[in-house]
Amino acid sequence: xxxxxxxxxxxxxxxxxxxxxxxxxxxxxxxxxxxxxxxxxxxxxxxxxxxxxxxxxxxxxxxxxxxxxxxxxxxxxxxxxxxxxxxxxxxxxxxxxxxxxxxxxxxxxxxxxxxxxxxxxxxxxxxxxxxxxxxxxxxxxxxxxxxxxxxxxxxxxxxxxxxxxxxxxxxxxxxxxxxxxxxxx
Amino acid sequence: xxxxxxxxxxxxxxxxxxxxxxxxxxxxxxxxxxxxxxxxxxxxxxxxxxxxxxxxxxxxxxxxxxxxxxxxxxxxxxxxxxxxxxxxxxxxxxxxxxxxxxxxxxxxxxxxxxxxxxxxxxxxxxxxxxxxxxxxxxxxxxxxxxxxxxxxxxxxxxxxxxxxxxxxxxxxxxxxxxxxxxxxxxxxxxxxxxxxxxxxxxxxxxxxxxxxxxxxxxxxxxxxxxxxxxxxxxxxxxxxxxxxxxxxxxxxxxxxxxxxxxxxxxxxxxxxxxxxxxxxxxxxxxxxxxxxxxxxxxxxxxxxxxxxxxxxxxxxxxxxxxxxxxxxxxxxxxxxxxxxxxxxxxxxxxxxxxxxxxxxxxxxxxxxxxxxxxxxxxxxxxxxxxxxxxxxxxxxxxxxxxxxxxxxxxxxxxxxxxxxxxxxxxxxxxxxxxxxxxxxxxxxxxxxxxxxxxxxxxxxxxxxxxxxxxxxxxxxxxxxxxxxxxxxxxxxxxxxxxxxxxxxxxxxxxxxxxxxxxxxxxxxxxxxxxxxxxxxxxxxxxxxxxxxxxxxxxxxxxx
Numbered sequence: 043x044x045x046x047x048x049x050x051x052x053x054x055x056x057x058x059x060x061x062x063x064x065x066x067x068x069x070x071x072x073x074x075x076x077x078x079x080x081x082x083x084x085x086x087x088x089x090x091x092x093x094x095x096x097x098x099x100x101x102x103x104x105x106x107x108x109x110x111x112x113x114x115x116x117x118x119x120x121x122x123x124x125x126x127x128x129x130x131x132x133x134x135x136x137x138x139x140x141x142x143x144x145x146x147x148x149x150x151x152x153x154x155x156x157x158x159x160x161x162x163x164x165x166x167x168x169x170x171x172x173x174x175x176x177x178x179x180x181x182x183x184x185x186x187x188x189x190x191x192x193x194x195x196x197x198x199x200x201x202x203x204x205x206x207x208x209x210x211x212x213x214x215x216x217x218x219x220x221x222x223x224x225x226x227x
Numbered sequence: 228x229x230x231x232x233x234x235x236x237x238x239x240x241x242x243x244x245x246x247x248x249x250x251x252x253x254x255x256x257x258x259x260x261x262x263x264x265x266x267x268x269x270x271x272x273x274x275x276x277x278x279x280x281x282x283x284x285x286x287x288x289x290x291x292x293x294x295x296x297x298x299x300x301x302x303x304x305x306x307x308x309x310x311x312x313x314x315x316x317x318x319x320x321x322x323x324x325x326x327x328x329x330x331x332x333x334x335x336x337x338x339x340x341x342x343x344x345x346x347x348x349x350x351x352x353x354x355x356x357x358x359x360x361x362x363x364x365x366x367x368x369x370x371x372x373x374x375x376x377x378x379x380x381x382x383x384x385x386x387x388x389x390x391x392x393x394x395x396x397x398x399x400x401x402x403x404x405x406x407x408x409x410x411x412x413x414x415x416x417x418x419x420x421x422x423x424x425x426x427x428x429x430x431x432x433x434x435x436x437x438x439x440x441x442x443x444x445x446x447x448x449x450x451x452x453x454x455x456x457x458x459x460x461x462x463x464x465x466x467x468x469x470x471x472x473x474x475x476x477x478x479x480x481x482x483x484x485x486x487x488x489x490x491x492x493x494x495x496x497x498x499x500x501x502x503x504x505x506x507x508x509x510x511x512x513x514x515x516x517x518x519x520x521x522x523x524x525x526x527x528x529x530x531x532x533x534x535x536x537x538x539x540x541x542x543x544x545x546x547x548x549x550x551x552x553x554x555x556x557x558x559x560x561x562x563x564x565x566x567x568x569x570x571x572x573x574x575x576x577x578x579x580x581x582x583x584x585x586x587x588x589x590x591x592x593x594x595x596x597x598x599x600x601x602x603x604x605x606x607x608x609x610x611x612x613x614x615x616x617x618x619x620x621x622x623x624x625x626x627x628x629x630x631x632x633x634x635x636x637x638x639x640x641x642x643x644x645x646x647x648x649x650x651x652x653x654x655x656x657x658x659x660x661x662x663x664x665x666x667x668x669x670x671x672x673x674x675x676x677x678x679x680x681x682x683x684x685x686x687x688x689x690x691x692x693x694x695x696x697x698x699x700x701x702x703x704x705x706x707x708x709x710x711x712x713x714x715x716x717x718x719x720x721x722x723x724x725x726x727x728x729x730x731x732x733x734x735x736x737x738x739x740x741x742x743x744x745x746x747x748x749x750x751x752x753x754x755x756x757x758x759x760x761x762x763x764x765x766x767x768x769x770x771x772x773x774x775x776x777x778x779x780x781x782x783x784x785x786x
Contacts, residue, residue, distance in 0.1 A: 080695070083691075084687075084691055085690075085691040085692070085694040085695045085698065086694070087694065087698045095698060095702075096695070096698075097695075097698075097699075166698050166701065167694050167697040167698050167701065168697055168700070168701050169697070184693070184694070184697060186690075186694045207337075208337060208339075209281075209331065209333050209335060209337050209339055211683060211686065212333075212335040212337060212679065213676065213679040213680055213683050214334065214672065214675040214676040214678075214679045214680075215676065216639075216672075216673065216676045217612070217669045217672045217673060217676070219612070
């Protein structure tokens with residue numbers, strides 16, 4: 043009886059120490075849940091979720107302050123992925139934050155641009171190049187379609203255009219499925 | 228037709244007396260006699276050539292000409308961009324009229340950027356670069372560069388740049404060079420005809436490949452039932468009096484012309500999933516590619532034409548044509564006597580793996596092996612799909628050893644991760660599963676959809692990662708600028724404060740020093756007050772007050 047108690051006690055102490063050591067030795071610096079949530083967000087950095095970017099939104103979700111249905115660019119797919127990750131029930135996109143639409147990019151009408159640099163300051167991903175009193179232009183490949191550059195433009199020379207579909211990013215259509223007729227004898 | 232393969236490596240004997248089998252496959256009617264009755268003819272020079280900038284896997288080529296330029300046949304008109312890329316050449320002489328999107332042979336029916344040449348009919352070659360005609364003196368690197376500049380890509384169908392494939396192979400040890408003349412898909416006979424008519428060129432190309440790769444063995448694989456082609460190749464090998472090239476006949480089972488399947492049949496080796504044949508010491512090249520290499524190296528002529536099978540019941544005189552790259556399909560159809568009234572639809576490629584074209588105003592590209600004009604009763608459209616009954620017929624015929632019905636469920640439900648876990652990307656889209664499906668489910672289309680969907684998602688993810696990095700970099704930059712500014716402000720404030728403080732202490736010190744001097748002077752001079760006798764008490768008090776003030780001088784600020 044005593045031997046058993048001692049053995050178990052010693053074991054418990056040993057394992058406790060081991061766990062304590064592991065907790066210090068293998069300490070994880072930041073909250074991995076935030077990273078995981080951030081990885082699922084579309085990184086548009088548009089702020090439609092009311093947070094200052096995708097990462098702050100991810101932090102808010104992780105802290106339980108924000109709901110998972112506040113990201114219009116991600117749409118249903120992102121909500122579904124977040125629901126899977128966090129073990130929550132998926133819910134429809136909150137219309138307060140906007141509605142999901144196909145990805146677009148912006149172009150600057152270079153004839154109208156006056157070179158005020160306001161759009162450059164607004165762009166969250168540095169996708170607009172230009173300098174004061176010089177023409178600006180959008181690097182289409184880097185544009186996330188957040189549309190944050192549009193309100194600051196004093197001459198309304200920034201236009202939203204749909205992303206061009208070409209052979210490189212074409213997707214085979216799924217077979218059209220009429221509900222298969224089940225034959226009964 | 229199940230697998231009898233033991234998976235054992237061929238012990239390395241000199242003959243392939245014992246062939247292996249791949250899993251599954253189908254025996255299909257070949258329909259090859261339709262298009263092999265006539266010899267190959269040149270399709271002629273169309274009035275307009277439309278040469279797409281991307282006819283290969285990899286980066287799009289970069290145009291070197293502009294509208295208005297005159298070009299010669301064989302002139303490079305677009306240069307490769309990056310490593311995995313290929314140049315394109317003018318296939319006849321003429322004037323560049325435009326560089327613009329034009330219809331392209333692709334299942335999407337979309338256009339692709341192309342160089343349009345109005346031909347002058349003279350077909351003037353540009354002076355050939357035959358520097359490497361004596362290729363045995365050349366190093367493999369020189370030959371690879373030459374092959375790359377000749378715009379040679381895999382002509383079997385995939386269009387992967389040949390120089391890249393060979394360069395990758397030379398870094399592995401290669402013990403078997405496989406020249407693939409197994410044209411297993413029904414109707415297609417362009418490789419068959421090439422072997423009949425250009426066996427010498429194929430052999431020369433094979434010799435060049437041997438020189439580059441130095442394989443232990445070399446095999447030209449030909450399908451059973453191509454007796455004429457086999458005879459021609461055997462004759463060419465015999466004429467070359469070489470004993471290190473073997474001609475091997477493989478059974479006519481679709482898709483034994485697939486690279487992985489052919490390797491399996493000949494050696495029993497399994498190319499690892501998502502690996503390359505060079506991983507198991509093998510390089511496989513199509514006979515057309517070998518012939519193109521011979522033309523490029525011996526004659527100094529880049530890839531500007533290819534054999535194309537024009538066949539089907541919708542064509543009056545099915546045959547093979549040697550077509551210039553960029554020739555519209557309609558020109559080839561006209562060269563074959565036009566359509567029959569019975570024509571129903573047009574496919575590029577064979578009946579199993581080909582895709583429907585929306586028009587014949589589409590150019591021949593490097594990978595166009597067959598134009599199939601399907602007659603109305605030739606291939607009736609499949610009846611509507613019925614539910615999957617899990618009969619597992621698809622699994623029995625799958626030559627890639629996959630589980631097609633599982634892939635179907637996953638692809639259909641959008642469970643793309645699971646589809647990838649079940650090796651979706653090992654599917655070669657041969658169409659065997661859909662062919663045998665008793666429920667007529669368009670299985671391959673589900674897989675193609677799932678594959679392109681996965682690619683699109685990966686691209687999206689990559690774009691998101693870039694956006695995240697750029698956003699973080701911007702945040703950091705703004706933070707750094709803010710910090711630098713506040714540091715600068717703080718430093719300036721401190722500098723100003725320091726200066727004032729310094730000035731003040733200097734003043735104080737000067738006053739103190741002056742007082743000290745006065746005191747010392749007094750002490751030295753032994754000054755004693757005068758007229759201090761017989762003072763009234765008021766006077767005495769005044770003196771005391773003055774003395775007190777002198778002892779405790781008020782602070783300098785006070786007056």
